[in-house]
Amino acid sequence: MSKGKRLLEILLYATTKKRFTAQEIADEFNISIRTVHRYILDLSDMGLPITAEQGRNGGYSVITNNLLPPLLFTNEEAVSIFFAFQSLRFYRNLPFDTEIHAVTHKLYRSLQQDAKRKVDKLQSYIAFWSPVRPVDTPLLRDVLEHCIENREMTIQYESKSGINTKHLRPIGIYAHNGLWYMPALDYLKEKVLLYRVDRIVSILSTEENNDPFMNLEEWFSSKQEERAIRFHVILSMEGVRECKSDPFFDGMVVTNKDGTGYIDSVIDKGNIRFIAPFFYRMGHHARILEPRELIHELCLQAQEILNFYQNGD
Known part of the structure; x- marks a missing residue:
C-alpha cells in the first residue's frame, strides 16, 4: 500500500x-x-x-473535533461545488464570509489541472448575478446566531421615522436582490413583520426563549398560503424586456408573437411595496390590472411627485 x-x-x-x-x-x-x-x-x-x-x-x-475527514469528489462534482460558492460573491456581506473564501481557495487548490482550466474558462462565461448593494450589514452573523439559538432580541432599528427600539422574536434571515431580510415577531405590534438586517443599528440585549416557534421554512409556507394574491400585468415590448432582465419577474413573463407580453401569476401581498418602484419607473410600458393595492401604491407615488413639483418654488 x-x-x-x-x-x-x-x-x-x-x-x-x-x-x-x-x-x-x-x-x-x-x-x-x-x-x-x-x-x-x-x-x-x-x-x-x-x-x-x-x-x-x-x-x-x-486537539479539535472541528475538522472533517477527507471527502472525495469527481472533477465535475468539485467544479459544481466551486460555482455554488461563487454564486454568493456578489453579496457585500455574508454570515460566514471569511470561511467561504477559505473553502473556495482550498477547493480550487485541490482541483486537478484540467478541472482548474475548466473553472478558469467557465468564470469568463457564467455568473450568478445579483445587484451589489452599497450597504454594509455588520450584524448579519450575530443576527443569524441569535435566530439559531432561539433568542429574543431587543434592537435599535433605523426606519423612515428614525431610530426606534424594538423587542423581537426572529424567525430567520434570507437574501433577496442583494439585501438580507429578517422576518420576526414584533411583541409590541403583536404580529410578524419584515426587517432589513442592514438597518439594525445595534443589539441591546438578548434572552433565550425555548417556547415552540415557527422556523423560516414554515414562515415561507404560511406566507405563501395566507398572503398570496393575483398579479396581472400587461406589458409592451419594452416592458417584456425590462421584466425579463429582473430575476424576480423573469420566470413569470409570457411573451406574445409580436413581442409584447403579460404576467398572470401569484405574489405575496407583502411584496407590493418592494415592486411598486420598479413598475413606477416602467411608466406606460406596464399596465397593472391586479392587484388593486399595487395600482393604489403607484398612484400615491405619482401624486407625491406631482405635488412636489407643483408646490415647488
Whole structure:
C-alpha cells in the first residue's frame, strides 16, 4: 500500500477516535510502532492538530473535533461545488464570509489541472448575478446566531421615522436582490413583520426563549398560503424586456408573437411595496390590472411627485 493511502487511512482513524495510542494504530494497520510515530509526525506537519500525552496512560489526542475527514469528489462534482460558492460573491456581506473564501481557495487548490482550466474558462462565461448593494450589514452573523439559538432580541432599528427600539422574536434571515431580510415577531405590534438586517443599528440585549416557534421554512409556507394574491400585468415590448432582465419577474413573463407580453401569476401581498418602484419607473410600458393595492401604491407615488413639483418654488 502506498504511503499516501496509508496516511489517509490513519487520518480517518485519528479524526474518528480523537484519542488513541501508537500501539492501537500499529495493531489496526499492522505496522511497527516506529512507523506509527513517523506517520504521526507527517500528519502533524500536514496540519492535523495532534498532541502527545506522556505517562503510563499516554498516547495521542486530536486537539479539535472541528475538522472533517477527507471527502472525495469527481472533477465535475468539485467544479459544481466551486460555482455554488461563487454564486454568493456578489453579496457585500455574508454570515460566514471569511470561511467561504477559505473553502473556495482550498477547493480550487485541490482541483486537478484540467478541472482548474475548466473553472478558469467557465468564470469568463457564467455568473450568478445579483445587484451589489452599497450597504454594509455588520450584524448579519450575530443576527443569524441569535435566530439559531432561539433568542429574543431587543434592537435599535433605523426606519423612515428614525431610530426606534424594538423587542423581537426572529424567525430567520434570507437574501433577496442583494439585501438580507429578517422576518420576526414584533411583541409590541403583536404580529410578524419584515426587517432589513442592514438597518439594525445595534443589539441591546438578548434572552433565550425555548417556547415552540415557527422556523423560516414554515414562515415561507404560511406566507405563501395566507398572503398570496393575483398579479396581472400587461406589458409592451419594452416592458417584456425590462421584466425579463429582473430575476424576480423573469420566470413569470409570457411573451406574445409580436413581442409584447403579460404576467398572470401569484405574489405575496407583502411584496407590493418592494415592486411598486420598479413598475413606477416602467411608466406606460406596464399596465397593472391586479392587484388593486399595487395600482393604489403607484398612484400615491405619482401624486407625491406631482405635488412636489407643483408646490415647488
